[in-house]
Amino acid sequence: MGYTVAVVGAGGISAQHFEACQMMDQLQAVAVADLSQERANDVAQRYGIKPYTDYKQMLEVEKPDIAVITLPHFLHKEAALFAASQGCHILLEKPMAMNAAECDDIIEAVKAAGVKLMIGHTQHYIPENLAAKAIIDSGELGQLVMIQDTRHVNYYADKRPAWFFEKNKAGGGIFMNLGSHSIDKIQLLTGSRIVEAKASVSYYGSKGDIEGSGIAWVRTKSGIPATICQSGYKGASKNETEIIFTDGKLKLLTSESLWISKDQKYEEVTVDRSTPPFVLQFNDLIRYIEEGIAPSASMEYSRSIIAVVEAMYRSEETSHDQAIAD
Ligand SMILES: NC(=O)c1ccc[n+]([C@@H]2O[C@H](COP(=O)([O-])OP(=O)(O)OC[C@H]3O[C@@H](n4cnc5c(N)ncnc54)[C@H](O)[C@@H]3O)[C@@H](O)[C@H]2O)c1
CATH class of the missing domain: 3.30.360.10 (Dihydrodipicolinate Reductase; domain 2)
Structure with missing residues (x-):
């Protein structure tokens, strides 16, 4: 089965996620959102996908199977909660959130939405x-x-x-x-x-x-x-x-x-x-989605960090x- 992927944030680390998508038959990147129109356009052009400046609009319109969140840390909780509310599975960049209380809010929202979320602990x-x-x-x-x-x-x-x-x-x-x-x-x-x-x-x-x-x-x-x-x-x-x-x-x-x-x-x-680390990471998320086997960088584990x-x-x-x- 194939999965569409939209990336929230077109900054430094996003390229690694896009390159992993390109290497994997199961994944198809479809869109990217960044507050910077120029950055969104550049990345969209490079990978042949659609640019957005409003990530909420992107997730509502594209309805991707997987949202990859590569935003500054203070936006992790807000974006994870919104992506979960849209029914997306989520790969959220490390660190999970600003503090343990925010991690608890993410864990609760993700469980309520019935989606799967893992953290990008590349180690x-x-x-x-x-x-x-x-x-x-x-x-x-x-x-x-x-x-x-x-x-x-x-x-x-x-x-x-x-x-x-x-x-x-x-x-x-x-x-x-x-x-x-x-x-x-x-x-x-x-x-x-x-x-x-x-x-x-x-x-x-x-x-x-x-x-x-x-x-x-x-x-x-x-x-x-x-x-x-x-x-x-x-x-x-x-x-x-x-x-x-x-x-x-x-x-x-x-x-x-x-x-x-x-x-x-x-x-x-x-x-x-x-196998490149970011491919192994996506493999873990796919296994989590398909077989329910939680990755080692689970939500609870990531909260511990x-x-x-x-x-x-x-x-x-x-x-x-x-x-x-x-
Ligand atoms: N796994 C790793 O090894 C690794 C390496 C680098 C960064 N990271 C993590 O990845 C995340 C992003 O880091 P980065 O270095 O790519 O940062 P960055 O600043 O380069 O990228 C963040 C992007 O988000 C955009 N943005 C900010 N607010 C937005 C909003 N409301 N809507 C849409 N776009 C918005 C910014 O314009 C910027 O392009 C952080 O959590 C960081 O810790 C992980």
């Missing part, structure tokens, strides 16, 4: 992450001991859209946007939810009112401790996750490579990159570590 589909998880689960390196996740990126680069720097539109800064990936990665690798967090953030950014760095200590329900260290200030970029076991180490460079060490040196692990981000911000405010209901 679940990135080949290096999946290969690392397979090694963890195999027990080849013994007992998993701890994880150290580090991300440096010039968050204040001119190319980043302005809304990312406004707390009331983004919900937070680097921890909300990229921290949600790290939380997701740690939960994915350990197969366990984070139930405790202590964090400290800084506000030295050149614009906006969001945090520009953060460091956090977290622990999963299964008892694995991890650190998340993120800086959006200047300097060389880094995206590295060290996974430490009793019998060795993994060095995970997400979307780049995976390395294994059993003694003093690292060797590169062969990774299966045959927002709950951890909120706990990190609470920890900064209170200087205490925070328990997170599992």
